Amino acid sequence: MNDLEHLLGGAGRQGSDGTDPALARLRAELIRRAAERNLLDVAYRTVDSPVGALLLAATPAGLVRVAYAREDHDAVLAALAERVSPRILSAPARLDEAARQLDDYFGHRRHAFDLPVDLRLARGFRRTVLEHLPDVAYGRTVSYAQLAAEVGNPRAVRAVGTACATNPLPLVIPCHRVVRGDGTPGGYIGGPDTKLVLLDLERSG
């Protein structure tokens, strides 16, 4: 008797693997139309990497966020919704170039990233520090104190540490190359082990 109501409600109509071709078409069409109308404020995707799953997010201006799994990708997306815009869609193709360059980096085929970046999540002194970081060459390291001196504020060692710890674009902006004065790696937004992996990768690359 209630079969008809169940059918209308969509009971048992989902594919066993949870995929739905009509829903996939809807997403693709929505992304296309949203981009056309300038409504895709944040596009994102995740990629696998030797240091775990990475979340990549971009605004029309450029890459705005790279996040490690330990940062909790859902929490990162929620923060982007609040700080940038809630108009956020999973749109993997829009991050293909960033994904390719990261893949090249992990494969020792790339030493510097050539991507438009959107640094709106970093302000003031933190932003100054981040803008200076790409000058630290691949395979090299710099101490927090050295970096503070280089950005013209030698007493701001702690602030440099904070800038690195809150880097919205780890890997692409190489805060992993900033280490302690005694040569030990120090903390990292992706975890101390990840920092070691990256420093090793760059030494062997």
Added chain:
Amino acid sequence: MAVVTPLTVPASARRRANARRRGPGPTSRIVAVARWSVVSLPPFDRVVTEHGRVVLRVCRALLPQHDAEDAAADTFLAALEAYPRLRPDSDVKAWLVTIAHRKAVDVLRRRTRHAVPVAEVPERPDDRQPTTPDERLWLAVRALPDKQRHAVAYHYVADMAYAEVAAVMGTTEAAARRNAADGIKALRRGYPPDPPSTEETTP
């Protein structure tokens, strides 16, 4: 929807006033802030994940497949545009269905304006000869009179309460209930039961 936030509920206002009188209370302010931050808007992608299927099905119940997918994409595009202004505690499904309703009515109106008047809206080949149970079902729903079709789509397909259905259709709750009941009755008469399950299990 009343424009009332947790912070302006009289009870909490009273609690805050009491807290002020007592000096810095232990929890009242923090509780208010925590409740407020819980209701910020999630990324729009979650709206698509959570409600994409139901909006597609509602559109399928109202329009032929090609038009339905177009209307569903249009619905989400309009929703995406308006999303930053949506009150975080809104009923998102009802909001989307309201937009879908308008999109579907637009499509149907355009058709009746431009097309030669015929008894049945011309269907694409995939709709004329429905091959899956879903398509046969949608064909039967679309053959219902307008009000019944809408009421069935919103109450049975979108699983909305009659009060919400009435709000979407701009009618009374009693009329929405009657339309849905009449629609289901007509479907029971006209929609043949599923054939043996072989068709069901093949993708």
